[in-house]
Amino acid sequence: MSAPSASLPGFDRRRKLVLIILLVACTFALYAPAIRNGFVNYDDTDYVTNNPHVLQGLTRANVVWAFTGNSAGNWHPLTWISHMADVQWFEMNPAGHHLINILWHILNVALVFLLLERATGRAFLSAVVAALFALHPLNVESVAWVAERKSVLCMTFLLLALGAYGWYVRTPGIWRYICVAVLFALGLMSKAMVITLPFALLLLDYWPLQRMAPSAEDGGSRPFIRRFLALFAEKIPLFALAAGDAWITIHAQHSTGSVGSSLALPHSWRFKNAVFSYAVYLGKVIWPAHLAVFHPHPENTLAWWKVIAAGVLLACITALVWHFRKRQYLLAGWLWYLGTMFPMIGIVQSGRQGMADRFAYIPFLGLFVAAVWFLAEWAMQLPWRRTFLQGAFALLIGVFAYVAHVQIGYWRNSYTLFSHALEVTPDNGISENNLGAALMEMGQPQLALARFETAVRLLPQYATAHYNLGVLLQGQQHTEEAAREYRITIAQTSDPIEAAQAHNNLGILYFQAKNYAAALPELNAAIAINPAKQNSYLARGMIELQFMNLNAAIADFSRATEIAPSPLAYFWLGRALESNGGYDRATSAYAAALQLAPAMQEARARLEALRSRSVK
Numbered sequence: 063m064s065a066p067s068a069s070l071p072g073f074d075r076r077r078k079l080v081l082i083i084l085l086v087a088c089t090f091a092l093y094a095p096a097i098r099n100g101f102v103n104y105d106d107t108d109y110v111t112n113n114p115h116v117l118q119g120l121t122r123a124n125v126v127w128a129f130t131g132n133s134a135g136n137w138h139p140l141t142w143i144s145h146m147a148d149v150q151w152f153e154m155n156p157a158g159h160h161l162i163n164i165l166w167h168i169l170n171v172a173l174v175f176l177l178l179e180r181a182t183g184r185a186f187l188s189a190v191v192a193a194l195f196a197l198h199p200l201n202v203e204s205v206a207w208v209a210e211r212k213s214v215l216c217m218t219f220l221l222l223a224l225g226a227y228g229w230y231v232r233t234p235g236i237w238r239y240i241c242v243a244v245l246f247a248l249g250l251m252s253k254a255m256v257i258t259l260p261f262a263l264l265l266l267d268y269w270p271l272q273r274m275a276p277s278a279e280d281g282g283s284r285p286f287i288r289r290f291l292a293l294f295a296e297k298i299p300l301f302a303l304a305a306g307d308a309w310i311t312i313h314a315q316h317s318t319g320s321v322g323s324s325l326a327l328p329h330s331w332r333f334k335n336a337v338f339s340y341a342v343y344l345g346k347v348i349w350p351a352h353l354a355v356f357h358p359h360p361e362n363t364l365a366w367w368k369v370i371a372a373g374v375l376l377a378c379i380t381a382l383v384w385h386f387r388k389r390q391y392l393l394a395g396w397l398w399y400l401g402t403m404f405p406m407i408g409i410v411q412s413g414r415q416g417m418a419d420r421f422a423y424i425p426f427l428g429l430f431v432a433a434v435w436f437l438a439e440w441a442m443q444l445p446w447r448r449t450f451l452q453g454a455f456a457l458l459i460g461v462f463a464y465v466a467h468v469q470i471g472y473w474r475n476s477y478t479l480f481s482h483a484l485e486v487t488p489d490n491g492i493s494e495n496n497l498g499a500a501l502m503e504m505g506q507p508q509l510a511l512a513r514f515e516t517a518v519r520l521l522p523q524y525a526t527a528h529y530n531l532g533v534l535l536q537g538q539q540h541t542e543e544a545a546r547e548y549r550i551t552i553a554q555t556s557d558p559i560e561a562a563q564a565h566n567n568l569g570i571l572y573f574q575a576k577n578y579a580a581a582l583p584e585l586n587a588a589i590a591i592n593p594a595k596q597n598s599y600l601a602r603g604m605i606e607l608q609f610m611n612l613n614a615a616i617a618d619f620s621r622a623t624e625i626a627p628s629p630l631a632y633f634w635l636g637r638a639l640e641s642n643g644g645y646d647r648a649t650s651a652y653a654a655a656l657q658l659a660p661a662m663q664e665a666r667a668r669l670e671a672l673r674s675r676s677v678k
Contacts, residue, residue: 077185078179081186081189082172082175082176084189085175085189085192085193086168086171086172088193088196089164089168089196089197090164090168092197092463092466093205093206094164095467095470095471096163096206096473097160097164098474099156099206099470099473099474100156101156101159101208102207102473102475102476103476103496104209104476104480104492105134105207106207106208108133109145109208109211110145110154110159111154115127115128115131115142116142116146117149117154118146118149119147119149120147120150124142125143125146127142128142128143128146132314135314135315136212136253136254136311137251137254137310137311137314138212138216138254140215140248141212141215144162144211144215144252145159148162156208159211160208163206163210163211164205166215167196167204168196169218170195170217170218171192171196172192173218173222173225174192174427175188175189175191175192176225177221177224177225177228178191178192180225181228181266181270181271187434187435187438190455191427191434193455193459194426194434194458194459194462195426195430197462197463198347199353199465199466200346200347200353200419200422200423201419201422201423201426202419202466202469202470203355204423207355207473210420212252213253213255213420215253216253216255217256217424218249219245219248219256220249220262220424223242223245223249223259224262224263224266226238226241226242226245227242227266228271229241231271231273242300243299243303246259246300247303250304250307254308254405255405255406255423256424257304257311257405258404258405259300259304260300260301260304261401261402262398263300264290264294265394265397265398265428266394267293268390268393268394269391269393270394273293274286274289274293312410315412326523327359327361327411329409331359331362331364332408332411334360334364334366334369335359335360335408335417336409337372337373337376338360338364338368339408339416340376340400341371342417343422343425343426346419347422347426347429352486353419353469353486354482354486354490355479355480356414356418356492357416357418357487358414358487358489358491359408359415359416360416379396383396389436389439391432391436392432392435392436394428394431395428395431395432395433395435396429396432397428398425398427398428398429399428402428403422403425414492437454476503477501477504480493480494480500483497484497489520491519491521491527492517494513494514494516494517494527495513495514495517495521495524495526495527495530498512498514498517498527499530502533502534507537507538510534511531511534514530514531515531517530517531523554525554525555525556525560526555526560528548528554529547529548529551529560529563529564531547532544532545532546532547532564532567535547536571541571541575544571545568545572548565548567549568551564552564552568558591558592561591562587562588562591562595563588563592565585565587565588565591566584566585566588566595566597566598568584569583569584569588569598570601573585573601573604573605578605581605582605585598589602594625596622596626596628599619599621599625599631600618600622600628600631603616603619603622603634604634607634610641612638612641612642613642615634616635616639619631619634619638620635623635627654629655629656629658629659629665630655632651632652632655632658632665633662633664633668635648635651636648636649636652636665636668640668640672645672645675648668648672649672652665652666652668652672
């Protein structure tokens with residue numbers, strides 16, 4: 063971006079380099095402990111640990127899937143490719159995945175400083191804004207959460223697009239404009255959060271680029287509205303890109319059930335929450351307390367007086383900003399916050415959250431700029447301004463860094479993360495469920511039971527909590543209760559993988575109870591939804607073998623061995639082949655089972671019996 067004003071005296075290239083080094087060093091020092099953190103059981107499973115495409119690393123087929131699929135309710139192929147590259151380099155060592163997130167954030171911090179200093183010529187103030195962006199506790203979620211790679215990645219392309227736009231403004235040309243569009247498209251392919259870039263560019267035209275100010279070419283006679291419309295028309299291709307991505311995103315979220323329906327969350331509830339959340343975020347930029355991985359949607363419990371108070375606050379701030387509009391940075395920063403936050407504020411609801419700390423990653427930049435520039439201008443009137451600025455900055459950054467350090471520690475694992483979330487957010491069904499899942503992984507099913515029961519009480523329509531409760535009850539041999547939870551899951555889930563697993567588990571329950579007539583439809587449904595569900599083929603094959611439908615049993619067991627080499631699958635394939643008279647193929651199947659599990663006595667006994675038969 064171009065610089066309309068001169069640089070502050072004394073800030074030469076060497077000092078700017080020192081500022082960048084300090085910013086990079088402080089950011090890495092703060093986030094280095096995150097490298098010791100593990101994966102968590104919220105979204106990391108969808109994005110990395112249980113995603114079969116990502117786990118295979120970078121392959122041509124997986125790259126095609128990244129561009130054509132809509133897994134996790136989003137279309138962001140570059141994010142998928144980034145996770146695949148991590149697996150390629152670091153396998154499943156979470157340290158490497160966390161390190162890459164940190165490096166992307168550090169790059170963003172450096173870009174914020176360089177772009178802002180280039181546009182304004184104010185190196186120290188730009189460094190303060192970059193430091194606030196680097197160390198603010200609300201940004202911890204975007205950096206310390208592996209699944210939020212999409213936030214740091216899209217921010218990089220947003221900042222690069224801003225830089226390319228400044229390059230274009232200095233010397234307009236079609237190829238420079240194309241660079242802006244390409245970087246914007248890359249950002250959209252990382253996360254739709256950058257969809258407001260064309261609006262943000264109009265704000266930059268206003269300040270600091272001053273493209274809406276009267277120019278010498280028109281003698282200052284050209285009305286503001288005409289200048290604005292000309293700049294708006296300039297960005298129509300970018301608005302078209304944004305509209306296309308909006309359609310793709312909404313389609314992807316609808317196809318996976320991620321978008322909250324108007325029946326589940328009426329628009330009046332969304333509006334109330336949106337107004338209130340705008341005000342709450344403002345509070346968190348100053349006092350970043352009660353941060354959590356998940357903030358439940360208040361639904362219809364939000365009192366109207368809170369909404370009205372929040373609306374009055376927003377209106378008062380807007381009026382003040384307009385009154386002091388000669389300080390252009392105030393209006394630009396405030397509108398940046400309101401505009402870039404709008405896609406995440408909940409009018410179009412995606413997920414069950416009322417708000418999210420990670421949503422502040424881009425919008426808070428506007429507030430940081432407005433606040434820093436205003437305080438610097440005010441402090442210039444004080445005789446001891448340098449001491450005041452330095453002391454205030456050091457104190458604020460120190461407090462924010464400490465809070466961020468504590469927050470990073472909560473991301474160590476799923477147990478610490480969701481235990482903290484339940485401490486700071488009441489009636490949090492999502493966190494209850496995920497804490498229960500963490501306790502199950504820790505071998506504490508009795509403690510997990512209470513969490514799952516609370517989750518289904520708080521969120522009766524949350525299919526995942528019903529499924530997890532069903533799994534736990536099945537493991538405790540409470541078969542009737544488990545079957546009930548699986549049926550609720552099937553009725554409520556919008557996740558095909560979860561539905562297939564629930565059908566499978568319900569079929570296994572019926573199979574174990576020898577209710578084969580009830581088991582077969584469930585297993586058929588599981589296979590129809592997820593043709594790669596090995597357990598369903600095994601169970602169905604055993605039922606077919608029970609009724610001597612040998613060809614069908616052989617087909618199911620063969621398919622199970624194709625999905626994944628399994629000693630159990632090979633053993634039952636051998637049994638079906640042996641019963642059908644295919645002794646040579648049965649011998650091979652038993653041998654394959656023993657190669658995978660040498661201690662499998664049943665397979666060894668059947669193999670020895672067949673070999674004895676062939677000798678005779």
